[in-house]
Amino acid sequence: MxxxxxxxxxxxPVHPDVLEAMLPFYTANFGNPSSTHSFGRGARTALNRFRDFMAKSLGCLPAELIFTSGGTESNNMAIFGVLNANKDGKKHIITTQIEHHAVLHPCERLESLGYEVTYLPVDPTGLIQIEDVEAAIRPDTVLISIMYVNNEVGTIQPIEQVGKLARSRKIPFHVDAVQALGKLPLNLAELPVDLMSLSAHKIYGPKGVGALYVSKNTRLLPHSYGGSQERKRRAGTENIAGIAGFAKALETSLSAxxxxxxxxxxxxxxxxxxxxxxxxxxxxxxxxxxxxxxxxxxxxxxxxxxxxxxxxxxxxxxxxxxxxxxxxxxxxxxxxxxxxxxxxxxxxxxxxxxxxxxxxxxxxxxxxxxxxxxxxxxxxxx
Known part of the structure; x- marks a missing residue:
C-alpha cells in the first residue's frame, strides 16, 4: 500500500515549484553574494529580490529580516541577541512551560548563567492567561518569549494581547511563529511583535533555512561572528538556494x-x-x-x-x-x-x-x- x-x-515535503525555484542556484547561478564579480552580483541581486518579496508578504521592511538556518537558530538568535544587547543589567525572562525546546533549552542555559526565568503555566487546553503574563512582569524583565501556535496540540496563544502588554511596559517581545507561518495571517506591520522566528520546512520549503524578523526599533547583537553578511548580524555565506526555496514556499503557502x-x-x-x-x-x-x-x-x-x-x-x-x-x-x-x-x-x-x-x-x-x-x-x- x-x-x-x-x-x-x-x-x-518540498513542493515541486519550490524545488524548481531552487535548482538554478545549484547550477548556473552559484555565485557567492559577497563576491564583487558578475557571479556574485547576480547572487546578491537574487538575494535582495527574495528578501524584498518575503518582507512585503510579511508586512515588514527588508532590513528587518535576517536569514538563518531554521527555527532553532532564529529562536537562539532572538533570545541571546536581545540579552547581549541589554545594557541595563536586567536578568529576568518570561516564557511558557509549553515552548519548543529551542526556547526552553536556551532559557535553561541562561539560568545557569545567573538569569531568572518565569515559566508561565497553561490551562488544560494549552492556553496561557494574559493575567499571568502581567503578574510575571518585573522591573528587571528583559524579554518575553511566547510561541504563536503550539507544535504539539495546535493551541493558538493570545499574541496580540501579550504584545500590547509588552509594548506598554517597553519589554521586547519574541514570538516563535514556526507553526503559525502559512496557517495564520501574519502582518508584522500590525502585530505588536518585536522578534519573530520562522522556518521554511514547515511550509513545503527546504530544511536548513529560516528567518528571524527583528523590528528596526529592537537592539540585537549577533550570536555568531566572522563576516558582514545580513547587515553584520549573522555571519556566514547566505544559503541562496535555500532562501530561493523559502521565498517560493512562502508564496505557494500563502496563495493556498x-x-x-x-x-x-x-x-x-x-x-x-x-x-x-x-x-x-x-x-x-x-x-x-x-x-x-x-x-x-x-x-x-x-x-x-x-x-x-x-x-x-x-x-x-x-x-x-x-x-x-x-x-x-x-x-x-x-x-x-x-x-x-x-x-x-x-x-x-x-x-x-x-x-x-x-x-x-x-x-x-x-x-x-x-x-x-x-x-x-x-x-x-x-
Missing amino acids: NAIYLDHAATT MESLVQDVMEYRGLMVSILEQQLGCDSFVINGHMEQSIPHILNISFPGTSTETLLMNLDIEDMAAASGSACTSGSLEVSHVLKAMKLPENVTASAVRFSFGMGNSIEQIETAAQKLATIVKRLRSN
Missing part, C-alpha cells in the same frame, strides 16, 4: 492557505467522525483548545494504550504520525506540553499527534482512521 504521511507539523485550511478542517472532522463511529465518543480524548487552535494539528489520546505501541503499529501499517515535537520524538518521555496541561496520566501516556497537509486526501484520511481504530481495538483487547 502507499504510505500515508500525517506528520506535517514535523516537516513538509485559505483552501488548505478548508481541506485540513475536512480531514480533521472526517478522522474524528470515523473514530467516533468505530470506537465511540468516550473512547478517546482530543487534546488542545477546541476553538482557538489550528486545524492542521490533531492530538488524540487513546486511554488504555501507549503512545509508543500506537506509533509502532501505525508505522507497520505505513502511516506516519508523532508523539510530539520531532526534535524529541526519539525520546519515550511523556510530552512536556501535555504534562504542563495537567492532563490525567492515561491521557498523556497515550497521545498521538496527527498533522495534515497538502499531500493528504479524503481517501487517505478514511484509510488512516479505519486502520487506527482497528489498531486501538486490538491493543485494548490484549
Whole structure:
C-alpha cells in the first residue's frame, strides 16, 4: 500500500515549484553574494529580490529580516541577541512551560548563567492567561518569549494581547511563529511583535533555512561572528538556494492557505467522525483548545494504550504520525506540553499527534482512521 504521511507539523515535503525555484542556484547561478564579480552580483541581486518579496508578504521592511538556518537558530538568535544587547543589567525572562525546546533549552542555559526565568503555566487546553503574563512582569524583565501556535496540540496563544502588554511596559517581545507561518495571517506591520522566528520546512520549503524578523526599533547583537553578511548580524555565506526555496514556499503557502485550511478542517472532522463511529465518543480524548487552535494539528489520546505501541503499529501499517515535537520524538518521555496541561496520566501516556497537509486526501484520511481504530481495538483487547 502507499504510505500515508500525517506528520506535517514535523516537516513538509518540498513542493515541486519550490524545488524548481531552487535548482538554478545549484547550477548556473552559484555565485557567492559577497563576491564583487558578475557571479556574485547576480547572487546578491537574487538575494535582495527574495528578501524584498518575503518582507512585503510579511508586512515588514527588508532590513528587518535576517536569514538563518531554521527555527532553532532564529529562536537562539532572538533570545541571546536581545540579552547581549541589554545594557541595563536586567536578568529576568518570561516564557511558557509549553515552548519548543529551542526556547526552553536556551532559557535553561541562561539560568545557569545567573538569569531568572518565569515559566508561565497553561490551562488544560494549552492556553496561557494574559493575567499571568502581567503578574510575571518585573522591573528587571528583559524579554518575553511566547510561541504563536503550539507544535504539539495546535493551541493558538493570545499574541496580540501579550504584545500590547509588552509594548506598554517597553519589554521586547519574541514570538516563535514556526507553526503559525502559512496557517495564520501574519502582518508584522500590525502585530505588536518585536522578534519573530520562522522556518521554511514547515511550509513545503527546504530544511536548513529560516528567518528571524527583528523590528528596526529592537537592539540585537549577533550570536555568531566572522563576516558582514545580513547587515553584520549573522555571519556566514547566505544559503541562496535555500532562501530561493523559502521565498517560493512562502508564496505557494500563502496563495493556498485559505483552501488548505478548508481541506485540513475536512480531514480533521472526517478522522474524528470515523473514530467516533468505530470506537465511540468516550473512547478517546482530543487534546488542545477546541476553538482557538489550528486545524492542521490533531492530538488524540487513546486511554488504555501507549503512545509508543500506537506509533509502532501505525508505522507497520505505513502511516506516519508523532508523539510530539520531532526534535524529541526519539525520546519515550511523556510530552512536556501535555504534562504542563495537567492532563490525567492515561491521557498523556497515550497521545498521538496527527498533522495534515497538502499531500493528504479524503481517501487517505478514511484509510488512516479505519486502520487506527482497528489498531486501538486490538491493543485494548490484549
